[in-house]
Amino acid sequence: MRKLLYLTFSMALIAALTTYAMWAADRPVGHYLSDLRINLAVDQGTPADRGNLLGIQPELFPTDYQSPERLHRKLAAYLQKAQDQGLLNDKTVVVLPEHIGTWLMVSGEKDELYQASTLKEAMNWLAASNPLEFLRALASAKGDSRMDDAHLRMKAKDMAKNYQALFGGLAKEFHVTLVAGTIVLPEPSVSDGRLKIGRGALYNSSVVFGRDGLPIGQPQRQMHPVFDQQDVIEADEQHSPNVVDTPAGRLGVLIGSDSWYPDNYRKLDAQGAQLVAVPAYVVGRGTWDKPWRGYKGLSTPSSVSLKAGELSEGQAWHRLTLTAQPPSSQAIAGISVFLRGQFWDQGSAGQSFLSSNGQHFVDGNSRGARLLNLWL
Structure with a gap:
């Protein structure tokens, strides 16, 4: 029974990670109107x-x-x-x-970032859409505002x-x-x-x-x-x-x-x-x-x-x-x-x-x- 639970949990985790990876990699280009x-x-x-x-x-x-x-x-x-x-x-x-x-x-980010209502929300989407890049940047971030540093440094x-x-x-x-x-x-x-x-x-x-x-x-x-x-x-x-x-x-x-x-x-x-x-x-x-x-x-x-x-x-x-x-x-x-x-x-x-x-x-x-x- 325990092995079955471990197997089920592992499969669910793999499915969740795969879905997240596919979501993070998807970069649809939305409709664009701009005043030139x-x-x-x-x-x-x-x-x-x-x-x-x-x-x-x-x-x-x-x-x-x-x-x-x-x-x-x-x-x-x-x-x-x-x-x-x-x-x-x-x-x-x-x-x-x-x-x-x-x-x-x-x-090159996801539509959710551009549709955010606040800058803080947009930066959260930036990190969520680029998890590995953000974590690497956070590890090398400097100063008192490490999150802001990582957002700027990651790309x-x-x-x-x-x-x-x-x-x-x-x-x-x-x-x-x-x-x-x-x-x-x-x-x-x-x-x-x-x-x-x-x-x-x-x-x-x-x-x-x-x-x-x-x-x-x-x-x-x-x-x-x-x-x-x-x-x-x-x-x-x-x-x-x-x-x-x-x-x-x-x-x-x-x-x-x-x-x-x-x-x-x-x-x-x-x-x-x-x-x-x-x-x-x-x-x-x-x-x-x-x-x-x-x-x-x-x-x-x-x-x-x-x-x-x-x-x-x-x-x-x-x-x-x-x-x-x-x-x-x-x-x-x-x-x-x-x-x-x-x-x-x-x-x-x-x-x-x-x-x-x-x-x-x-x-x-x-x-x-x-x-x-x-x-x-």
Whole structure:
């Protein structure tokens, strides 16, 4: 009798595991509708032969990431619109927002993940659908938030591959220099023209792709992640901001809150940066108009007198972004581009803006995808 019970239990367990494995491996592609429209919100300056800075503020949702091909379709539609309006040339530098590459972590997943009502629920589906990958990532996770670390780390190799194929491909397809927003990866680096990952801490990083689709220089790692990211994302304060040569001039990248630190602009000036790109992301619908929360647990630079709550979030971004404001920054122009859309219950805020001659040029309408162009 005992043997019969063991046999029955074993067969039931095998059946359950087989069913689970088949369910986890199944990746049906659901019906997809997405708004490919984008409006030219700001067109500043006069066309010349010096090129232009073009910011793309997309409006993205989880289903846009169901496959790299879907995301390519949407971003290519935005770039095609810019090309049709005469905004792309051999000297154009296109800038995308922060974390546009990070959400590649949910690419190729089951419908249940995209239909989840909360980010937490979506991450539970991510782990349940990839049990072996998640357990391996959890075993090597670092920091205080090991679950969040594992969610980001578990598909890092595929994320890096898709990130380069997608954004490098867009740069080559439209023959532009592309600041590919950011992506969170473990110890990212470029070797022999390929973006690779390591086994160490996670960094929020940006890669610039040239017109040939290949990375220019090394990934720029974020130096000052905001407080609510510090349990997962490592700060890289040991290195100066990268400056790379582009057809439009020498370009520096400051990721998100890195643009709040005056010393970073001095470091860019020392390297002869003429242009500054700021990929950014502000979490929470309506946050842009709420009181600024300060440096969010980070040390406030001694030269900054602005206190939390004195201005709105948007006003603080304009005050703290010093691009093209001599003597604080010797760059001739800059652009700050924010990610917009809705990722489950996590809304977004932020209105992208251009910086030139000590002024900021911003579109007052934050709805829908937007193009912001500055002729140099």
